Amino acid sequence: MKFSITGTEQRIFDWIFYIYITSGTLSCIHKKITTRSFTRFQGKHGITLSVSDVPRKDCWGVSYSSTSFCVLRGSTVNIPCTYGFPTDQTVTTTVWYREVEKGQDPIDLRLEEDYKGRVEHLSTEEHNCTLRIRDVRENDSGQYRFRYVTNTAGGAFTGGLVTLSVTDLQVSMTAGTVTEGGNVILTCDTTSCNLKANTFIWYKNTQPTRHRAINNTLHLNPVSSEDADSYSCAVRGHEQHRSPKATLHVRYAPQNTTVIVARDGEIVVGESVNLTCWSDANPPVHNYTWYRKTGNETSLLGGAQSYVVANISHETSGLYYCVAQNSVGEQQSAAVSVPITEQGSAKYAAIGILIVVALLLLPGLLWLSRRRKSSTPPTTGSTMISQQQADSSPVYDDVLTSDPSRSRNAEADDGVQYASVKFKGSDKAEVGPYASVQHPHTQTAQEDVQYASVNFSRPKNTSQAEQDPVIYSTVNKPPRTRIR
Secondary structure (H helix, E strand, O other): OEEEEOOOHHHHHHHHHHHHHHHHHOOOEEEEEEEEEEEOHHHOEEEEEEEEEEEOOOOOEEEEOOOEEEEEOOOOEEEOEEEEOOOOOOEEEEEEEEOOOOOOOOOOHHHOHHHOOOEEEEOOOOOEOEEEEOOOOHHHOEEEEEEEEEOOOOOEEEOOOEEEEEEOEEEEEOOOEEEOOOOEEEEEEEOOOOOOOOOEEEEEOOEEOOOOEEOOEEEEOOOOHHHOEEEEEEEOOOOOOOOOOEEEEEEEEEEEEEEEEEOOOOOEOOOOEEEEEEEEEEOOOOEEEEEEEEOOEEEEEEOOOEEEEOOOOHHHOOEEEEEEEOOOOEEEOOOEEOOOEOHHHHHHHHHHHHHHHHHHHHHHHHHHHHHHHHOOOOOOOOOOOOOOOOOOOOEEEEEEOOOOOOOOOOOOOOOEOOOOEEEEOOOOOEOOOOOOEEOOOOOOOOOOEOOOEEEEEOOOOOOHHHOOOOOOOOEEOOOOOOOO
C-alpha cells in the first residue's frame, strides 16, 4: 500500500494509519513501513509511505519478495522467500513445487527429472526459504509454491503462488533496409515479459558497437554503408546470453570505383589488353560506361563491365576511365593509361639481358675450369714417356718396374739391372740404351740402379734402320740403407 500526505493532511491520516498498524500487530503479519520524502508542486513538501506485509517468525506464514518474476533464458534466478512457525515447533520438511491440479500430490522440484542439478534451497537461516534455479529454460515458465511441515500433528503451511516467466531477447528495427544518410532505431525486446531495471549492451557482428545506446534502443543517425551488418543485444551481467542476430541492409551508391588493367608484363604494339571496371555498391551496379580521353577530347567506348583495347597502337593510346551506376547513384573511376612498348625494343632488351647474364657467369665458369685442372691428380708410375715426333713416334705397350723375379747381388755389381727392350713384330730381342735411376743424394758407381722395361710396338716390315728413337726417363728413388 502506498499513499502520500502533506501538511494538514497529516492529521487526517493519523488515525487511519494508527488503526491500520495496530491491526497488524494483533495478527501474525508485520507491517513493514518504508518512507521517502518529496517536494510537490509549488514547493509543498510531502512524504511517501510504503507498507508491506512480513510474517512474524513465531506465526504461520510465507512471504515472497515478489509474486512475479521475468527471467532471461539461460540465466539464474533467485526467488527470495521467508516463512514463520510457532516457537514450540520444529520444521521437518520444506519443499518447492510446481502448481498441480487438485487431487495430485506435489513433487519436490529437486526430485523432478527436468530440474535435477538445477534447483537449490538457500536455507542459510532458519526462516529462509529462497529458491534458486540455474540455467533457466523456456519450459520452466509456470507457477510455484513453497510448503513446509513441522513436527506436530497438522503442523503444515503452504504459501501463495509465484509466477515465473522465461523470456528471450530479440532485436527489432524500424526498417530492415535503409538508404545511406537516413536513420534507423534498433530495439532490444523481450519475447514474453518485461525485464526490470537492466542495462543493455549492443553488438555489431561480435564486437561492441561504437554507437551510443539509450536504455534498450540503439540509434543510427545518419546511417553509413559501414553500418550494414548483423546486430545483437544482451543484458549487462548476462553477456553470454545474447539475442539472435538481426541484419541491417544499407543501400548506397557505387564506391571505390577502379579500372583494372589485365596484362602480363609490357604491352607491345599490335597486342590486345583487357580493362575491367570494379565498384562496391548496394544494390549492385547495373550500368557501366567506358570513356577514352585524348587531350581535350573524350570518346564514348562501350557499356559493359569489361572493355578490350584491340590491336594496340599509338592511335589507341590515351586515358581510359569508367562510370559505375546503380539505383542510388553513380561514381567515376580515376583515369588510367595503357603504356605501349615497341616490339623491337623488347627484343633488344631481351638480348641485352642475356649478354649481361653471360658476362656475369663467364668468370665463374673459367674459375671452375681452372680449379678442375689444378685438382687433377698427377700421373703415377716409375717411368714417364713422351712423344718426340708426331709421324714416327713409337707406340709403348708397357712400362714396367724392375723385374721382381730377378735377384739382386749386392756384393757383385751393387744391384745393377738392365732394361730389356723388345719390339713387337720382331722375333729377336734387342738391347737398347739404359734408363738410369738416381738417388737424391750423391751416388757411387756401385750403388743400386734399376732400369725400366719398355716394350715397343711397330709394324713387322719396318726396317732396322727406321727404328724410332727411344726416350728414357730418369726415376729418382729415395736412398736405401745397405746392410753390412
